[in-house]
Amino acid sequence: MEIIRSYISKKQESTSLAFFRLSFGLLMTYSIIRFWLKGWIKEMYIDPSFHFTFYGFEWVKPLEEYTYLLFIICGLSAFFVAIGFKYYLSIITFFLSFTYIELMDKTTYLNHYYFVSILSFLLIFLPANSSYSVDSYLSKKSFSHTPKWCVDSIKLLLFIVYFYAGLAKINKDWLIEAQPLKIWLTTGSYDLPIIGSSLMQQEWFHYFMSWGGMFYDLLIPFILLYHRTRIFGFLLVIFFHIFTVILFPIGMFPYIMIISSLIFFTSKTHKKILEIVTKPFKKIIHNVREIDAINIKREKFAITIVIVFFIIQILFPFRYALYPGELFWNEQGYRFSWRVMLMEKRGYTTFKIVDKENETSFYVMNDEFLTEFQERQMSFQPDFILEYAHFLGDHYKEKGYNDIEVYAESYVALNGRLSKKFIDPTVDLLKEDRGFKNKSWIIPLNEKINKL
Numbered sequence: 137m138e139i140i141r142s143y144i145s146k147k148q149e150s151t152s153l154a155f156f157r158l159s160f161g162l163l164m165t166y167s168i169i170r171f172w173l174k175g176w177i178k179e180m181y182i183d184p185s186f187h188f189t190f191y192g193f194e195w196v197k198p199l200e201e202y203t204y205l206l207f208i209i210c211g212l213s214a215f216f217v218a219i220g221f222k223y224y225l226s227i228i229t230f231f232l233s234f235t236y237i238e239l240m241d242k243t244t245y246l247n248h249y250y251f252v253s254i255l256s257f258l259l260i261f262l263p264a265n266s267s268y269s270v271d272s273y274l275s276k277k278s279f280s281h282t283p284k285w286c287v288d289s290i291k292l293l294l295f296i297v298y299f300y301a302g303l304a305k306i307n308k309d310w311l312i313e314a315q316p317l318k319i320w321l322t323t324g325s326y327d328l329p330i331i332g333s334s335l336m337q338q339e340w341f342h343y344f345m346s347w348g349g350m351f352y353d354l355l356i357p358f359i360l361l362y363h364r365t366r367i368f369g370f371l372l373v374i375f376f377h378i379f380t381v382i383l384f385p386i387g388m389f390p391y392i393m394i395i396s397s398l399i400f401f402t403s404k405t406h407k408k409i410l411e412i413v414t415k416p417f418k419k420i421i422h423n424v425r426e427i428d429a430i431n432i433k434r435e436k437f438a439i440t441i442v443i444v445f446f447i448i449q450i451l452f453p454f455r456y457a458l459y460p461g462e463l464f465w466n467e468q469g470y471r472f473s474w475r476v477m478l479m480e481k482r483g484y485t486t487f488k489i490v491d492k493e494n495e496t497s498f499y500v501m502n503d504e505f506l507t508e509f510q511e512r513q514m515s516f517q518p519d520f521i522l523e524y525a526h527f528l529g530d531h532y533k534e535k536g537y538n539d540i541e542v543y544a545e546s547y548v549a550l551n552g553r554l555s556k557k558f559i560d561p562t563v564d565l566l567k568e569d570r571g572f573k574n575k576s577w578i579i580p581l582n583e584k585i586n587k588l
Contacts, residue, residue, distance in 0.1 A: 144439065147281040149403035150266040150430070154220070155410055156290060157264035159395045161218025164230065164252065167388050168211035177203055179507075180244055186505050186527060188242040188513075188520055191570050196239040203240075209233050217259075220269020224260070231256040242520070243513045247476050248389035251297060255396075258293060258445060261438040262286040266430045268410050279430035289442055290399050293449065295357040297393075300453050300474040302353030307478070307586045309464070310350065314342040315551040316480030320384065321345065352376055360400040373397045384477070459574050464550060465581035467517055468574065483516030483558060485546040487525060489532055492539040500528055516548045516558070518578050525565035542566050550581070 171177065181187075181198040189196065199206055210233035216226035235253045238245070263286065265271040266279040309315040321336045335341055352372070359369035377390030398406075432438055456469030463470055464479055487500040502511045505527070514520040525542045532540055546559040556579075559565075563577040 144283065144285060146284040148284045148287060149407065150263075150279050150282045151268070151407040151410055152287045152399065152403045153262060153264040153266060153282055154268040155406035156287075156396075156399050157220060157223075157259070158218050158268065158410070158413070159398065160255070160259070161214050161216075163388070163392060163395055164214035164234075165211055165218060168207055168214060170388075172204075172207055172211075177207055180509075181240055184241070184507050184510060186510070186524075187240060188510065188523055190239055190242055191519070191572070193239045196236060198240050206233055206237065210237060217264075220265040220271050223265035223269065223271055227256060227259050227264075231260060243510050245471060246387065246389070247474060248387065248392055250472055251389075251392065254445075254449070255290075255293060258289060258442065261442055262289070263430050263432055267426075268414060278426045280426050280428055282430055283432065283435070285439070285442075287399065289446070290396075291361070292446060294393075294396055294399070295361075296446075296449055297474050298353050298357045301476050302350055302355075304473070304475040304478060305346070305350035305353060307464075309551045309585050310346050310478060313551070314339070314346045316478070317345050317349075318342040319480045319552055360397060363402075366400060370397060370401075386477070461578070462581045462583060462585055464585050465548075466575065466578045467519075479551060481516045481548060481550050482555075483546060483548040484555075485515040485521060485544055485559070487528055488543045488545065489528065489537070490541040490543065491537050492541065493537075505531075515546070518559070518575050519570070521546065521559060522565055522568060522570060522575070525568075526570070529566045540566070556581070 181203050182200065187198060210230060213226045213230040213233060216222060217230055231253065234249075234256060238249045238253055263279070263282050266282050268278075272278040305311070310317075318339070321342055356369060356373065356376075359365045359372065362369075373394055377394050380386060381390045453473035456463045456473065459466065459468040461468070464481075485502075487502070488497055489500060490497045502514075506514060506524075514524055521544055525544060529540060529542050541564040543561055543563070544559045544565060545561050546557070547555045548558040549555040558579060560577045560579055565577070568575070568577060
């Protein structure tokens, strides 16, 4: 307890939190603007007539044309976080609005959306507006130091993301078969100048990328933590993520990780960057009275929440062990566990509606209800298939079909394997409840991937 108390009492310069707040806020502001300008709000949230939901959050729905207002609120709150204006209100608003956007349609789930949500939740409990902020200017007080555990908590979250991503790559497909990189590099990268038609087609390079990616994720947190290797580590972060941007269309994730990795540098480095960025506002900053260290209100409460938060983050990715069968096949416990780019999965799923009252049946045209992107995602993810089956059941009951059953004919190919029957076609999916219990109607793969 004495060691714990000693650690909690440690302080460090507030410039690290201020720098992270500014860079994170500006990056999120850009991300929201980018999403808007690409027309994705209309395409993904307004145009579809049906939206896949997360279990327990079925009440979270797009707000029709007001969805644009939601994005405006999210973007403005992100900018206010960046400049440190009404920081606590702004970061809470950003967390709630961004998470609501993430929950509106499960089809759009990405690991970095989840990362942004939990990171913004963590920032609610950190005094990131202590210095170099509008709040400091308005209160005429700037704090030179903040608790060390605040910065360390951000580092720990990044450590978990990287290290768990590395652990997830220790599987048969990734290391022994070089899948799915072998598929992606030989097909998706063929048009790249010079390397596309030569290097990317070499089998040894597929294995080099697979094993290199695994070692990178496992080791980069340690390389960034150690001061002697930190610069090399950051250059490695830049190279790795820019290379993945060139090869794969994975959105903002590489840039988020590059900017976030700067937190591992010293407060002096962050201060130098902030002084350059805030040079036009130098006179305003100097008019603010500097106080030695901030005292966080209800610090014990904040520390308790952060500890519980990290216990969940450490344990939650291992929930897949509670389910039988192969994780990559049944995907039970796959999301929210930092399993990044581990699967190339394609499926074809059709639904048969049986009218027991009239002893007739017919097949559903999925494009009547789903966009092309939604249908592609639904075709190989069992929770999507089940939710869609229930939607079809409700839809046709409203059409006057009183006694119906819904069956799925589904075939899925995983990481270069031949397509295989995925869902038991004799199971009436309307009788299967959504939830966290094992989905016994998934036909097993009968192959171990996650155990070498």
